[in-house]
Amino acid sequence: MEESPLHQFELQRWVPISIGGLDLSINKAVVFMWVVIAVAAVLMVMAGSSRKLVPGKLQSLAEMMVDFIRTMIMETMGKDGMRFFPLVATLFVFILFSNYIGLIPGAYTVTSQIIVTAAFSFLVYGISLVVGFSIHGVKFLGILIPPGTPGWLVPLMVPIEIISQIARPISLAVRLFANMTAGHVMLAVLFGLTISGGLLIGWLPFVFTVAIYLLEFGIAFIQAYIFTILTCVYLGDAFHLHGHEEHAH
Amino acid sequence: MPQFEPDFFSSLIFWEVISFGILLFVLYKYAFPGILSALEEREKKIKDSLDQAEQHRSEAERRLKEYEAKLNTAGKEAEAILATAKERAQRLLDENEQRLTAEAERIKGDATRQIEQERRKALQDIRAQTTELALMVAEKVVQRSLVEADHKKYADEALEALSKSQPR
Amino acid sequence: MVLFKLRTPSRAEFCSRALAFRGFGMAPSQDPLYAGLGQAVRIGTELLAALIVGGGLGWAIDAYLLESAPWGLVVGLVFGLAAGIRSVYRSVQRWQEAVDNSNNRE
Helix, strand or coil: CCCCCCHHHCCCCCECCEECCEECCECHHHHHHHHHHHHHHHHHHHHHHCCCCCCCHHHHHHHHHHHHHHHHHHHHCCHHHHHHHHHHHHHHHHHHHHHHHHCCCCCCCHHHCHHHHHHHHHHHHHHHHHHHHHHHHHHHHHHHCCCCCCHHHHHHHHHHHHHHHHHHHHHHHHHHHHHHHHHHHHHHHHHHHHHHHHHHHCHHHHHHHHHHHHHHHHHHHHHHHHHHHHHHHHHHHHHHCCHHHHCCC | CHHHCHHHHHHHHHHHHHHHHHHHHHHHHHHHHHHHHHHHHHHHHHHHHHHHHHHHHHHHHHHHHHHHHHHHHHHHHHHHHHHHHHHHHHHHHHHHHHHHHHHHHHHHHHHHHHHHHHHHHHHHHHHHHHHHHHHHHHHHHHCCCCCHHHHHHHHHHHHHHHHHHCCC | CHHHCCCCCCHHHHHHHHHHHCCCCCCHHHCHHHHHHHHHHHHHHHHHHHHHHHHHHHHHHHHHHHCCCCHHHHHHHHHHHHHHHHHHHHHHHHHHHHHHHHHHHC
16 A cells, blocks of 8 residues: 555645744645635625525525525524524535545545634534523523432532533543544545555445445534534533423423 | 643634624624515515415404395395385285275165155155045145145145055 | 325424424434434543543543552543543433423424
């Protein structure tokens, strides 16, 4: 095998930039962030400016996406949650386009960088904490004691809840990163086998490569969706504080 | 795994924040309002046309009911008119019959009375002529003319006696 | 799939279907395929993340606070497992609620 399947994730400093000792170099991942936001912005703005009652393909796709996110917000947070629509929708668009553009051979998957997904997940989690404390004040700490906990269980429940709270942004970040990385590693391995197998047995891994590639299209969407719905759930928990756990909306 | 080497963390975070910020701004400013309003417009339109269809349906239902009610009252009215007409015809018939009967009665009565009168008159005439005839006969018999009044008196007496003795 | 039944829908059906299509009714998040796949992927990571956080906290307490190795790590892992199970339970519950809601709505 010519190269490690992890080789695709390595970065080089293309344009070294350093400000105040902080490395802000431009590398392949940064360039693809720009590609992502450029493509996303162009498509979305185009969809947003053609306001026909019977929409074209682009407009109806964009509308489906917006409707999808709106429904998500409505179901997890209710009407008040709509003020987070721009944040949640942009997050979804960014992740979705990153995942899909990463599937183009030779492109870089921005979301396969743990630090990128972690930055998003901690941003989201941080916002949910800010929202929670600004709405409920100190009472928001009550999120650590699930409703209906008997008194003697509190010392046990609090550490458990602290752990599960800390696990939230971590699992959010790891899930997206791991899925994107695993998919691309798998593709790289299978494609490597195809090349090294030659014509005689290379077709078998090639078939798998194609199958996995198609599967990755689904994964790319599902992961963007999961990240977004969990964002909504965490924000919703901060909104309602226990309202969700005992009974439905 | 290359992703866990922290060499690029600072630049990735920095550029991610910048890119995300730009995308958020652009979409917030130029994309979402248009898409959201188009969506809401269409939803409103669909809801409106559903409402309108519902309204039309209830309107049609209302009209149908009204029409049926009208038909119903019209039928009842016709029945009532027929009934009064029948009644009136019956009454008219009855009235006519009564009147005709009464008229016939009256005519019969008149005729009877007239006949009676004629009979009496005829009887009187006969009596008068009989008196004169008796007088002429008596004159001729007596050959002597009495005072007319005396004659008449005798004659009346004789006639009275005659009519008493002779039952009619 | 209701969409492929070949019969004329009643008026109420039609309305609810039109509304559902526009996102008033059944939410995309309750689409069985995506929700199912999503849940399956989610639950594993949640369990693992809680376990890692619990173990990590326990280990940190061992190493920096109490020098109580290995008890901090053990207790941390137990708490982490409990937290993971709770998260999983919670997400299943939430999912169940969503499914119930969509069933009630139909």
